[in-house]
Amino acid sequence: MNHFTICASKNDTHDIEEGILDTLAQGFVVEKNDSSYLLKSKGLFKRHQGAIHVIADNTDPDYFAKNMPGMMSFYHNIPFEDEQLKELVMIQISVFNTVIAVEMDKEITDEQMQLLIKLLSSIGGVGFLPDGTLLDQQGLVIVYPNGESGPSNFRPHACTKMINVQEATSAQGEARKNNTIAFLVEKGIPYVASLPQLPSVEDCAFKRQEDIAKRAVALLIAIQFACDVAQSGNIEDSREFFLNMLHKYNVQQFLTDNEKSFLQAQYPDAQYPDAQEAVSIAWQYEAYWTLIWALGFVETLEFPDDVCDCDYAIQVVSSCETFEQFYAQIAMRSKEEILDEADKIYRLHWACVNSRINGQAAPLALNESVVMERRRALFWMIGYRNEQWDTMSMDT
Template structure:
């Protein structure tokens, strides 16, 4: 193939030139022409050239007005083996606002394909192959042209501009951002000045204290089953116990689609169970907001799982658990959400550049803590399983 296209949802492309330089540095000469680039090998023989064309919704509105609906129509007509994945794909396409089209003068060789994949990862985009195959940012197939699902653990990624419109600045948001950056600088962690502010607390769609409490209890209970699945335990006995506990606390309807699927699957997937087991960290953020944990410490070590279980297991009913809660202020929760948002960017930035997460952070802890905090504040009013992890 001679063509490889990256679609993405990004607030801006200010860092794109640097990312291209990082990917092609050393063995290539890079020439910039407006917003486009020409990349050519430095070798004397077998020279290879690649044109990189950059389009955004701001600079090329006509392209997006005509091509994005066409792309949605193309994938909508495909008979996906997994209808849920089809919905996720169509959602992702609907929020694209950036295209990076790579065109080689000859068929892409293995080395060039590897470079394309590195740029795809750096942009956190979706790769489009000429036959219609879609790749996730890690190069794993999302879906094949015949509708067969690939191995990618895919969820849509949308920038704030596409979900909330252009960034709206506020005195509160700026103050919170400055405080978070000061916290991050003290620990010598990289940060991005242009990462948007979070909205003022009054503009968010907050979950109620009772909804947070019920989500916490339901999540903790299903995590126990997920751990048994991941560790190869007695699933029949575990499912019976979990089902009874959900009934006892009256939180069955507060399960998410992913949690119900895990419980209902006769042969639950190990990775799906591991993903839910990691949500101990999201649960920890919930019970912190409910006043049951003293502080959210730096995300470099896992939460106290024994205590996490105890705060629910020592209660005989949801009502007893709920009486123990004392909701923290919205301002305090927003402060933590803003901080984890910027720490997540630092983790992603280091990962993209082949480095460990800074200051000993565990990115899985950061991601799940962000899930819990962002779900509570209702930043985009997203479902628990669909919390946007844009950075």
């Protein structure tokens, strides 16, 4: 093998450089290059070259958003002979925020592997071999790729930064999680038990009813303009009409920054706004549908395998002459009901990602785009991690 990866849960990466320079200097000439390190073996014969790349979630969050779900899926699908060990491994993966990737141009020698194990020990992480074997920080096998347990007495480790990011567990959150899992089992939908619970009602920063209502109306107007753009309609006439609608309902301040830019951007003659951006905004019909469900205009959030009723979605607002008339019809759902749906969509999203990564059709024809937009709206309403609408993380 010529690859070795160390994953860890770290408050910062400052001590990693010291570990690389001190440990690997015994067998390599090490040259630092930004967040990477170039390696050249010191031997006169069979000279090796390689590199170490250090990746942290605060500098490259996209890497973790793209790769951690795949790692979770890979180990979830391994038939562990010890289910408790599987839970521990999945918990550990969920708090990884640092990756040290070693790439060599030739096979890693036994002597070099010993140095890499020393590096693993100094960092305090988990070692990943290319075949999927996991090593603890002493270099002992945690689990083999066939699910057989190794000799390691493994226990997960999380840095204080990751612990603080994880919402506090609660009996309420565990009960909600278990209810969702029971729903998934009944439907025959795969799940991973280590996916964290969501915060309790008391620990959520729920949006106010009026803010949800104004956001819903503003979003619908932005969506309608995006639909006109996607269909190559008269952009200027459409823009003027929908800007007037925003003022009519007095909700212009509830547009997101992306929506404001999209609505207000000026384009040269014969040039239209970006069609892909228009399609992305138009897909948020599903997020809007979820908002008006929370406001009581939609009776049930059906299983997310199909798109919403766009004609009815429009009529909910268009039948009202003023925002006050729309607001007077609201029958707001309880925070508990909204949080229940948020937990359900969170775990359904994992099922979508798991299927996609493994090249399989989503279970029960789940529509991942619908699931993602519902999640955007639900997580925004519960104030999850205080994330903003346009930049809502979709980690699973």
